[in-house]
Amino acid sequence: xxxxxxxxxxxxxxxxxxxxxxxxxxxxxxxxxxxxxxxxxxxxxxxxxxxxxxxxxxxxxxxxxxxxxxxxxxxxxxxxxxxxxxxxxxxxxxxxxxxxxxxxxxxxxxxxxxxxxxxxxxxxxxxxxxxxxxxxxxxxxxxxxxxxxxxxxxxxxxxxxxxxxxxxxxxxxxxxxxxxxxxxxxxxxxxxxxxxxxxxxxxxxxxxxxxxxxxxxxxxxxxxxxxxxxxxxxxxxxx
Numbered sequence: 001x002x003x004x005x006x007x008x009x010x011x012x013x014x015x016x017x018x019x020x021x022x023x024x025x026x027x028x029x030x031x032x033x034x035x036x037x038x039x040x041x042x043x044x045x046x047x048x049x050x051x052x053x054x055x056x057x058x059x060x061x062x063x064x065x066x067x068x069x070x071x072x073x074x075x076x077x078x079x080x081x082x083x084x085x086x087x088x089x090x091x092x093x094x095x096x097x098x099x100x101x102x103x104x105x106x107x108x109x110x111x112x113x114x115x116x117x118x119x120x121x122x123x124x125x126x127x128x129x130x131x132x133x134x135x136x137x138x139x140x141x142x143x144x145x146x147x148x149x150x151x152x153x154x155x156x157x158x159x160x161x162x163x164x165x166x167x168x169x170x171x172x173x174x175x176x177x178x179x180x181x182x183x184x185x186x187x188x189x190x191x192x193x194x195x196x197x198x199x200x201x202x203x204x205x206x207x208x209x210x211x212x213x214x215x216x217x218x219x220x221x222x223x224x225x226x227x228x229x230x231x232x233x234x235x236x237x238x239x
Contacts, residue, residue, distance in 0.1 A: 016088070017059065021052040024090070032097070039107035040100035044093035047114040051089040054118070055082045073103055081128065085121040092117060119169060148186045153179035155201050156223070164211045171220045174207070178227055183234045190230055190237070197226045 008110060028045075059082070099105040153176055160172035200223045207215035212233060 013061075017052050017055045020050075020086075021037055024048065024052075028097075032101070037097075038100050038104060040105045040110040041097050043107055043110045044096040044100070044114065045080070047118065048090055048093040049084045050118060054121065054125075055086050058082050063200070064215065081121060089114065099157050106198045144165045148198075148217060149179060149184045151184060152201060158203060159208045163208050163216070165213050167210070168208060168213060168220075171217055173200075175220055175224055175227075178224065182227060186236070187234075187237060190233060192228045193226060193233060197230060200226055 032041075049119075052181050092234075096105065096110045096114075156172055156176040156179055160176055163169040163172060200219065204216065204219035204223060206221055
């Protein structure tokens with residue numbers, strides 16, 4: 001749902017930039033005309049146009065990526081940075097254009113100031129996308145690290161569901177709760193014990209389905225012991 005909202009916001013931001021771009025150009029040249037402009041005017045105009053295109057590209061990238069990016073340092077969303085940038089750039093460019101109209105304003109100052117504004121914005125923009133991708137990667141890695149225990153818990157719950165005998169059902173239901181309160185994060189150091197745990201759960205399926213009470217309860221106890229071993233080793237490795 002949030003991803004769809006961000007896509008709409010990205011498209012909306014790009015559309016607004018296009019509308020402002022057209023309005024800006026019509027108003028500017030209706031008032032200032034096309035002739036008798038010096039270098040500072042045209043430099044300011046180019047940077048103003050760049051600001052529109054940068055915002056439109058940012059909006060398109062956000063629409064394609066789904067999740068709304070925020071920068072590393074201040075935590076502001078990319079749309080806020082784009083809004084501030086385009087407003088500041090338009091104001092600054094107009095100031096330089098007006099100054100250039102009344103006297104020969106040094107074009108180097110116009111170029112340097114607006115280049116700095118663009119550079120600062122690009123740094124924040126890039127940090128927004130890097131932060132988004134890093135957060136996405138962290139979440140994916142966290143999900144991969146917890147998927148084993150979650151899948152194992154589901155398998156044990158299914159054993160409890162399929163059990164016919166009430167004592168077997170109760171034993172595996174209790175065992176599923178142990179999985180629920182166990183440390184969900186896997187690691188390479190737990191690979192051996194987790195492989196044995198997976199094998200024990202797989203071996204428990206046959207006696208549970210066959211309603212072999214003694215074998216099913218024995219398998220349940222074996223899974224419990226391996227899970228306990230895993231949890232103790234997990235605590236040791238985290239110290």
